[in-house]
Amino acid sequence: MPGKDEKLYIVMIGLPARGKSTLALRMQETFKRNQIPTRIFNNGNLRRQYRVADTSFADFYRPDNVEAVELRRRFALINMQRAKAYLADKGQVAILDATNVSRERRALIESELKDHPILYIECLNDDQDILHLSILEKVKGPEFAHFSPHDAVNEFLKRIEYYEMIYSALSPERNYIRMDSLHNRILEEKVVDAIPLYSRIRDFLVTDVVKNLFLIRHTETFYNVQDRIGGDPSLTPRGVAQAKALGRFFMNRRISYIFTSKKIRTIQTAERIAEAQKDCTIIPLCEFNEIDGGVCEGMTYQEIQEQMPSVYSAREADKYSYIYPGGEGYASMKQRIEVGIKKAFYLNRHADNIMIIGHRAVNRMILAHFLYRRDEDVPYIYVPQDKFYHIAATQDKKLFELRKYE
Ligand code: F6P
Numbered sequence: 001m002p003g004k005d006e007k008l009y010i011v012m013i014g015l016p017a018r019g020k021s022t023l024a025l026r027m028q029e030t031f032k033r034n035q036i037p038t039r040i041f042n043n044g045n046l047r048r049q050y051r052v053a054d055t056s057f058a059d060f061y062r063p064d065n066v067e068a069v070e071l072r073r074r075f076a077l078i079n080m081q082r083a084k085a086y087l088a089d090k091g092q093v094a095i096l097d098a099t100n101v102s103r104e105r106r107a108l109i110e111s112e113l114k115d116h117p118i119l120y121i122e123c124l125n126d127d128q129d130i131l132h133l134s135i136l137e138k139v140k141g142p143e144f145a146h147f148s149p150h151d152a153v154n155e156f157l158k159r160i161e162y163y164e165m166i167y168s169a170l171s172p173e174r175n176y177i178r179m180d181s182l183h184n185r186i187l188e189e190k191v192v193d194a195i196p197l198y199s200r201i202r203d204f205l206v207t208d209v210v211k212n213l214f215l216i217r218h219t220e221t222f223y224n225v226q227d228r229i230g231g232d233p234s235l236t237p238r239g240v241a242q243a244k245a246l247g248r249f250f251m252n253r254r255i256s257y258i259f260t261s262k263k264i265r266t267i268q269t270a271e272r273i274a275e276a277q278k279d280c281t282i283i284p285l286c287e288f289n290e291i292d293g294g295v296c297e298g299m300t301y302q303e304i305q306e307q308m309p310s311v312y313s314a315r316e317a318d319k320y321s322y323i324y325p326g327g328e329g330y331a332s333m334k335q336r337i338e339v340g341i342k343k344a345f346y347l348n349r350h351a352d353n354i355m356i357i358g359h360r361a362v363n364r365m366i367l368a369h370f371l372y373r374r375d376e377d378v379p380y381i382y383v384p385q386d387k388f389y390h391i392a393a394t395q396d397k398k399l400f401e402l403r404k405y406e
Contacts, residue, residue: 257347
């Protein structure tokens with residue numbers, strides 16, 4: 001049983017749909033795997049369970065709705081009592097999962113929970129695309145079933161606005177980590193007390209968790225056999241056979257989503273794999289489109305060397321930073337690839353296996369995200385068509401393997 005000074009309250013902070021609950025769940029999973037008894041106390045679950053009022057309406061979150069404010073305060077208090085009882089018993093970490101955005105609420109927590117240190121973890125994320133996707137996901141819940149999708153989104157946005165009105169920045173609190181929850185980056189930290197498990201928590205927060213990522217390059221195309229770059233070619237018969245072999249290889253693994261680019265070659269590869277699955281959705285994302293070769297699109301490397309020698313030699317000299325005239329370069333693709341990775345991971349966050357079918361340059365950038373290669377080495381990462389990368393990255397496991405599928 002954990003000792004008294006090994007126990008800890010973690011209090012989540014953040015506007016609705018900022019990734020608090022996902023982070024709390026992953027943290028609980030990781031701690032439990034390491035024999036650290038952890039439990040989440042979620043105010044939203046309590047509110048939905050008691051159904052004292054129809055809490056799907058934004059009005060319930062209006063800061064001047066006296067009755068509702070009192071109800072929400074009561075739910076928060078119930079969870080504080082439960083968390084306290086849990087730590088007094090066998091628990092080691094109690095995670096209070098709620099918005100907790102006002103100083104007033106945090107003062108209440110501090111006055112109720114004096115027996116063990118409190119670490120606040122604030123989740124920030126203002127990426128509008130991800131926020132939109134998160135809200136669409138939230139309003140699929142049964143509590144919004146009586147609204148039209150459009151009205152449900154509006155109620156949720158209004159709810160966020162009400163929380164924004166009472167948001168107070170962390171400052172007098174003794175221990176906190178402010179997180180960019182989309183990029184798993186720590187923005188600010190302050191630790192006054194001795195916080196049990198601190199380095200473990202900190203490391204967990206900055207780890208990109210992916211249980212199984214299958215990173216595949218589209219199979220052979222008519223351009224590949226001619227050594228032409230870019231364009232939107234189809235698979236050759238050999239490419240189709242390779243894609244079918246991939247389908248057979250993954251037949252017994254559950255793949256719910258396959259993320260591809262918007263190019264025919266990645267979608268055709270995905271279709272063969274999806275055919276061998278029971279229920280699999282292909283999601284084409286433009287963020288995973290191949291590097292734009294600009295004026296060189298459709299040319300062979302030899303043609304570029306002969307017809308545009310200055311382009312060829314400038315790219316050879318600094319392949320990572322070089323930008324094709326009218327097109328892109330590795331460095332300039334970085335941001336959109338990062339967005340693609342985040343979107344794919346977010347949409348797939350409840351599943352264990354994630355599959356991305358990309359292109360040579362795109363897959364190099366995705367690999368670089370996990371491999372921490374020097375920039376100048378990224379454009380040379382080996383990305384064959386007869387093998388795929390299997391990546392697993394959690395706090396306890398880092399796996400990288402290049403595997404054959406035939
Ligand atoms: O040849 C296939 C391809 O995906 C091209 O479309 C793309 O321009 C190229 O590979 C990227 O590789 P590199 O940066 O080595 O030219």
